[in-house]
Amino acid sequence: MRRVLLTALLLTLVSPLWAADLRTLNWQELIPKDAPPQVPQMTPMHDMSQLGDALSEGGAASLQQFPSAPVVKEMDGQQVKIPGYIVPLDVTEEGRVTEFLLVPYFGACIHVPPPPSNQIIHVTTELGVLLDALYQPFWIEGPLKVEHSSSELAEVGYQLAADKIYPYELPAN
Amino acid sequence: MFLLRLALASLANRRFTALLTVFAIALSVCLLLAVERVRTEARASFANTISGTDLIVGARSGSVNLLLYSVFRIGNATNNIRWDSFEKLATHRQVDWAIPISLGDSHRGYRVMGTNEGYFDHYHYGRGQSLQLTQGERFHDLFDVVLGAEVAEALNYKLGDKIVLSHGVATVSLQQHDDKPFVVSGILARTGTPVDRTLHISLEGMEALHVDWQNGVPARGAGKVSAEQARHMDLQPKAITAAMLGLKSKIATFAVQREVNEYRGEPLLAILPGVALQELWSLMGTAEKALFVVSLFVVLTGLIGMLTAILTSLNERRREMAILRSVGARPWHVASLLVLEAFSLAAAGVVVGTALLYAGIAGAQGYVQANYGLYLPLSAPTPYEWTLLGAILAAALLMGSVPAWRAYRQSLADGLSIRL
Numbered sequence: 001m002r003r004v005l006l007t008a009l010l011l012t013l014v015s016p017l018w019a020a021d022l023r024t025l026n027w028q029e030l031i032p033k034d035a036p037p038q039v040p041q042m043t044p045m046h047d048m049s050q051l052g053d054a055l056s057e058g059g060a061a062s063l064q065q066f067p068s069a070p071v072v073k074e075m076d077g078q079q080v081k082i083p084g085y086i087v088p089l090d091v092t093e094e095g096r097v098t099e100f101l102l103v104p105y106f107g108a109c110i111h112v113p114p115p116p117s118n119q120i121i122h123v124t125t126e127l128g129v130l131l132d133a134l135y136q137p138f139w140i141e142g143p144l145k146v147e148h149s150s151s152e153l154a155e156v157g158y159q160l161a162a163d164k165i166y167p168y169e170l171p172a173n
Numbered sequence: 174m175f176l177l178r179l180a181l182a183s184l185a186n187r188r189f190t191a192l193l194t195v196f197a198i199a200l201s202v203c204l205l206l207a208v209e210r211v212r213t214e215a216r217a218s219f220a221n222t223i224s225g226t227d228l229i230v231g232a233r234s235g236s237v238n239l240l241l242y243s244v245f246r247i248g249n250a251t252n253n254i255r256w257d258s259f260e261k262l263a264t265h266r267q268v269d270w271a272i273p274i275s276l277g278d279s280h281r282g283y284r285v286m287g288t289n290e291g292y293f294d295h296y297h298y299g300r301g302q303s304l305q306l307t308q309g310e311r312f313h314d315l316f317d318v319v320l321g322a323e324v325a326e327a328l329n330y331k332l333g334d335k336i337v338l339s340h341g342v343a344t345v346s347l348q349q350h351d352d353k354p355f356v357v358s359g360i361l362a363r364t365g366t367p368v369d370r371t372l373h374i375s376l377e378g379m380e381a382l383h384v385d386w387q388n389g390v391p392a393r394g395a396g397k398v399s400a401e402q403a404r405h406m407d408l409q410p411k412a413i414t415a416a417m418l419g420l421k422s423k424i425a426t427f428a429v430q431r432e433v434n435e436y437r438g439e440p441l442l443a444i445l446p447g448v449a450l451q452e453l454w455s456l457m458g459t460a461e462k463a464l465f466v467v468s469l470f471v472v473l474t475g476l477i478g479m480l481t482a483i484l485t486s487l488n489e490r491r492r493e494m495a496i497l498r499s500v501g502a503r504p505w506h507v508a509s510l511l512v513l514e515a516f517s518l519a520a521a522g523v524v525v526g527t528a529l530l531y532a533g534i535a536g537a538q539g540y541v542q543a544n545y546g547l548y549l550p551l552s553a554p555t556p557y558e559w560t561l562l563g564a565i566l567a568a569a570l571l572m573g574s575v576p577a578w579r580a581y582r583q584s585l586a587d588g589l590s591i592r593l
Binding site for chain 1: 216217218220221224225227299300422423424425426427428430431445447448450451452454455
């Protein structure tokens with residue numbers, strides 16, 4: 001009995017250390033420091049000189065996408081806490097979102113340039129989160145997984161199985 | 174406990190008024206619960222309709238519009254998309270599977286959808302459930318049709334029945350494709366989604382139907398193409414209405430969506446079903462809140478009616494209170510008698526209201542399902558509904574304290590002979 005109590009005491013002393021393992025991330029840290037700067041293509045989006053092309057039957061292919069953006073492999077397995085906006089992928093019948101993409105800014109869901117693949121986290125959660133509005137940011141906590149692949153076809157990216165999700169409040173001034 | 178019995182005995186003396194009050198509260202409670210139920214079930218049925226599809230692609234209109242006509246069969250497409258655009262999508266390096274769908278015909282009010290085998294393999298709903306056939310099999314022959322569960326039940330169709338499809342989406346169609354009847358080859362299991370209210374044919378069958386409709390009217394005389402002739406023609410579709418895509422990696426969703434939206438070949442729109450659904454709900458959200466507030470006010474009206482009934486009876490009951498005082502009741506006994514009375518009326522109203530709700534659902538379930546595609550289950554009240562009912566009872570208790578206070582004051586002052 002005394003042994004059990006002693007172990008319990010030790011564990012409670014140690015747990016703050018475990019909690020301290022939680023790392024608050026900002027989105028810049030998800031881009032490796034040595035990644036080449038991605039220069040966007042300078043062709044204007046509304047170039048009317050191409051209109052003739054677009055109207056003909058075989059339209060030109062769309063702008064070439066960037067190859068898969070590099071990821072920070074050292075993040076794999078770390079407990080992280082990161083704020084972001086939720087883009088729902090799967091919704092249960094009670095209206096809880098169980099699978100979503102976390103992005104750094106709202107408006108990734110409409111046709112503005114999408115964030116590159118190292119600025120998107122694919123999050124799954126068991127309980128799901130009630131999404132009142134698309135523009136509400138949330139804190140997500142959980143272990144980050146980094147999928148790394150060198151092939152062109154497999155999309156590399158960050159995955160997270162969320163432990164805690166709660167709304168992000170701006171600190172009161 | 175004797176207080177409760179006293180309160181109920183007193184109510185029994187005024188049973189006509191009491192019954193009316195209970196009925197008023199019951200109706201308002203029934204209305205509140207019904208509004209909540211319909212709202213929750215409508216949301217659930219929308220959320221359940223599609224799952225596992227990453228992008229839906231159609232002609233460029235609007236995201237909610239595209240979602241509504243491609244998944245929920247509400248509204249119509251503005252334009253079709255070319256077959257070669259669809260092929261580019263299907264062979265895109267990030268796309269795992271692609272289902273083409275073609276809309277525009279109907280059968281006695283139920284929509285007809287042209288698609289391919291991939292639909293039965295890849296379309297999922299609810300929690301990742303796929304479509305199951307209860308009878309028969311998928312379409313193999315050119316003129317085979319697979320029915321949704323609702324269609325087969327409502328119109329009483331069995332395997333092997335011949336169906337004539339109509340042009341346009343009205344319930345009563347004036348233009349039939351009666352030279353090319355279709356044969357029922359399979360019937361799907363019930364899903365609780367718009368799939369139940371759809372007839373599924375192959376894309377080639379859809380082309381065969383319209384092969385002699387080139388000018389928007391059926392051809393006459395030499396232009397007519399019979400079913401047999403149609404079989405030997407090239408039935409590769411040239412255009413489809415929309416496509417559902419599944420991607421190899423979810424993280425690629427935005428990049429593929431952007432590519433489709435920027436495609437220079439023709440104006441296309443790609444949407445994420447989850448996001449479009451959220452936009453739809455935010456549109457409906459204001460109306461839902463307004464409806465809820467109105468129902469709350471109706472409940473409040475019912476409770477105020479109860480309060481009025483008790484207050485007006487208070488004057489006539491002063492002798493009753495005085496008699497009770499004379500046999501030893503304390504003023505707070507009299508006050509709590511009135512609070513209990515209000516509580517019993519409200520409790521009875523809540524019980525009768527809930528019973529009315531279930532009776533209503535049991536009666537109207539079939540009608541609502543057939544006409545609106547909404548399934549209202551006879552399930553136990555949810556925790557949220559219990560909270561609402563509890564709040565109504567608490568409000569009734571609060572209201573009961575008003576006549577209780579008056580009776581308390583009066584019973585202190587009154588003797589056995591009342592000076593009115």
